Amino acid sequence: MKKTERQYNEWLDGAMSPTDSEKYERKLGPSDHRLRHIWPEIREALRDHSKQIALAHPDFVNARVLDKIQRPPHPRHTSRISLPRLAWLGTLLLCLFAGGAVLFLPPNTPSRSAADFMSQVISARSANPEISAYSFQIPHGRGSVIWLDNPGYIPADEQVQ
Amino acid sequence: MDDVGHSPLEADLLARSRDGDTVAFDGLVTCHRNKIFSIIFQIVRNEEDAMDLTQDTFVKAWFSLAKFDGQRPFGAWIHRIATNAALDHFRRRQKRPQCAFDDFPMKIDAASKTTPASSEVPSEVMDRAELRRRLDKAIALLTPDHRAVILLKEVEDLSYSEIADQLRCSLGTVMSRLFYARKHLQSHLSDLYEKN
Secondary structure (H helix, E strand, O other): OOHHHHHHHHHHOOOOOHHHHHHHHOOOOHHHHHHHHHHHHHHHHHHHHHHHOOOOOHHHHHHHHHHHHHOOOOOOOOOOOOHHHHHHHHHHHHHHHHHHHHHHOOOOOOOOOHHHOOOEEEEOOEOOOOOEEEEEEEHHHOEEEEEEEOOOOOOOOOOEO | OOOOOOOHHHHHHHHHHHOOOHHHHHHHHHHHHHHHHHHHHHHHOOHHHHHHHHHHHHHHHHHOHHHOOOOOOHHHHHHHHHHHHHHHHHHHHOOOOOOOHHHHHHHOOOOOOOOOOOOOOOOOOOOHHHHHHHHHHHHHOOOHHHHHHHHHHHOOOOOHHHHHHHHOOOHHHHHHHHHHHHHHHHHHHHHHHOOO
């Protein structure tokens, strides 16, 4: 706060101590002294002026104010798509997806090794060199497979070892 | 009168309004409408705008009644809403008077001992009506911010800190605006009292 401004206001409002006021007045010109002398009249004129301002139709104000405060609030005509709505929609969809996954996807089974799935070749020998023969053992004794390539037919005497 | 200076009628209207009684609030509007219009009109200096802002002030007050703590006079609270509504109106519209008062400090040295010469013919006698007319003219040339400060000080008789609180600005800003507003009035009314 500027000292000049504060001092001037306090002096004009009579808020300064008599000693300070006397000291301050020495710095001022005659115009300021006259202003202080006339200031109460200016203040009075300002107040008079303020009192003369009156509403032309005062009841109109009441009517408009009542109309506005008694009126039910308007539904807000905002766009149906807004950022918060989109955020909530995204969250809702994520929740639905997560819920669906929990409900409809099979529960996790304990992990199994490759040996549980892979058949084992137990023999790949054939007496006839033009025929490839493989026999597979399905894990856990669930069966055996014999796979033959190239034979047009299997001779009756063919032996798979 | 209650502790904060409300008359029994006003205290009753206020209590009922806070309970949602619009008829009681209508009574409060009637009590304060002229004062609120006067404050706003002196800042915006346009009757139509002042009328609209007066209504807006009361509507805003109605919807903010829950925030009113009741420890302050209702009048002071609604005056604050009115003053700020008027100043916000100006800030929104960015309208300035033809002679912006912001230029004024360049014309008057804060430490000057004399006021600028006036080209108008000095009056022989201080005439009250003439003073009012000239005062009105001089005030119209102030910016709304300066106008609000001088009116709150001289008409509403608020203290510097109350003005700062009402206008939501610092004490230094109040002092500065008051100083330049007074210097402005001094320069525009000088010829009326120089010869007295």
